[in-house]
Amino acid sequence: MDIVRNELRKDVSAALERAPVCLLLGPRQAGKTSLARAFAPAPENFFDLENMVDQRRLEENPQGELSRLYGLVVIDEAQRIPAIFPVLRFLADRPDNPARFLLLGSAAPHLVRGVSESLAGRTAYVDMGGFNVGEIEPQHHETLWLQGGLPPAFLNDEPNSYNWRLDYLRALIEQDLRDLAATRMTPAALRRFLLLLAQSNGAVWNHSAAARVLAVDYKTVQRHLELFEGTFLIRLLPPFERNLNKRLRKSPKLYFRDTGLAHALLAIRSQRELRSHPMLGASWEGFGIEQVIRVLRLRESECFNYAVHNGDEMDLVVERGGRRYGFEFKANDSPAATLSMHNSVRDLQLQKVFVIHPGDRDYFLNEKIEAIAIRNLPRLAQSWEAH
Numbered sequence: 001m002d003i004v005r006n007e008l009r010k011d012v013s014a015a016l017e018r019a020p021v022c023l024l025l026g027p028r029q030a031g032k033t034s035l036a037r038a039f040a041p042a043p044e045n046f047f048d049l050e051n052m053v054d055q056r057r058l059e060e061n062p063q064g065e066l067s068r069l070y071g072l073v074v075i076d077e078a079q080r081i082p083a084i085f086p087v088l089r090f091l092a093d094r095p096d097n098p099a100r101f102l103l104l105g106s107a108a109p110h111l112v113r114g115v116s117e118s119l120a121g122r123t124a125y126v127d128m129g130g131f132n133v134g135e136i137e138p139q140h141h142e143t144l145w146l147q148g149g150l151p152p153a154f155l156n157d158e159p160n161s162y163n164w165r166l167d168y169l170r171a172l173i174e175q176d177l178r179d180l181a182a183t184r185m186t187p188a189a190l191r192r193f194l195l196l197l198a199q200s201n202g203a204v205w206n207h208s209a210a211a212r213v214l215a216v217d218y219k220t221v222q223r224h225l226e227l228f229e230g231t232f233l234i235r236l237l238p239p240f241e242r243n244l245n246k247r248l249r250k251s252p253k254l255y256f257r258d259t260g261l262a263h264a265l266l267a268i269r270s271q272r273e274l275r276s277h278p279m280l281g282a283s284w285e286g287f288g289i290e291q292v293i294r295v296l297r298l299r300e301s302e303c304f305n306y307a308v309h310n311g312d313e314m315d316l317v318v319e320r321g322g323r324r325y326g327f328e329f330k331a332n333d334s335p336a337a338t339l340s341m342h343n344s345v346r347d348l349q350l351q352k353v354f355v356i357h358p359g360d361r362d363y364f365l366n367e368k369i370e371a372i373a374i375r376n377l378p379r380l381a382q383s384w385e386a387h
Contacts, residue, residue, distance in 0.1 A: 003135055008128055015124035020092035021101045026128040027232040029150045032104040033076055041072045049080040062087045070098045078103040085118035092122045108230040134295040138375035145287045146274055148260020158270055165264035181227050198265035202282030205254040240304035240317050249307040255286040284331035288356045289316055292327055295377045296384050314344045326353040333359030337369050
């Protein structure tokens with residue numbers, strides 16, 4: 001299956017035009033290297049810092065090695081050598097700069113010492129994840145939901161995908177997370193933490209409750225949750241806290257960015273097992289939220305969860321251009337409007353509520369509430385740009 005990621009290519013091209021450095025961020029195995037190679041950098045301009053030879057080239061004399069290069073220079077897994085960021089600042093500030101730098105990273109800037117400080121004002125950021133419903137054909141959307149969007153997981157059959165994801169999580173626990181943080185947690189404790197996260201997918205998150213379950217202190221939970229966020233494993237959706245004269249829930253909700261990894265932690269191997277699992281609804285909610293954010297190209301600062309103590313909820317509230325929109329996610333093919341939706345439209349003064357479902361067709365539930373098949377999210381995205 002040949003999947004061309006045209007929108008991401010356009011984003012990277014635009015970023016390289018407006019800044020001397022582009023930082024392409026996303027989880028490991030999301031396809032960053034393949035995307036970078038599509039820009040056809042010269043072989044000597046490509047550095048893979050998981051390769052010992054390339055790593056040594058930049059550790060010994062980074063300024064001398066990089067200053068002689070022209071055109072596009074790609075540095076893969078750039079966070080492995082934080083000392084190159086001050087060098088890149090110097091090179092980016094050269095008059096008539098002969099090079100542009102594309103850095104690929106699997107950790108957010110706040111986890112990588114030197115990025116924010118050294119390259120402030122010189123860097124354009126592009127975020128990427130695995131495949132999304134705007135990039136693959138609708139007949140493969142159920143596979144995307146079950147197996148996730150990381151290319152090796154999505155492109156394999158069910159048994160091989162499941163085993164690949166287990167190996168991916170093992171490497172994450174035993175290598176990547178430990179490389180990025182001075183953690184005292186053993187691999188077994190980190191596995192328990194990740195299992196708790198998977199069991200909490202789509203739920204309200206509470207640091208103190210998690211600390212009691214894991215038998216660790218509050219700060220340990222907080223620090224590791226920041227690490228899981230920073231490596232693009234989870235998303236914490238903040239609460240909507242505007243003054244509505246209501247008792248609002250003021251806790252974030254937690255979602256796995258890639259449902260395939262959550263399913264592997266929960267030992268969900270097949271579509272049949274997913275359809276009968278107690279986490280079905282929460283899994284669809286997490287999958288749908290990630291797809292909406294990615295396909296509609298929403299900023300994190302625009303996205304919230306909403307709930308009041310009397311029970312009214314809205315899975316996702318988006319604020320854009322002074323307007324508010326709601327999104328609900330239902331794992332059945334023909335969802336209906338609920339009292340909670342009607343109350344949220346009134347209380348939040350929503351322009352519209354979109355109910356995202358796995359069926360084949362779109363239909364109106366009333367003038368303010370519309371059911372949208374997830375296969376039609378790309379079509380919604382086209383009209384969304386005008387909002």
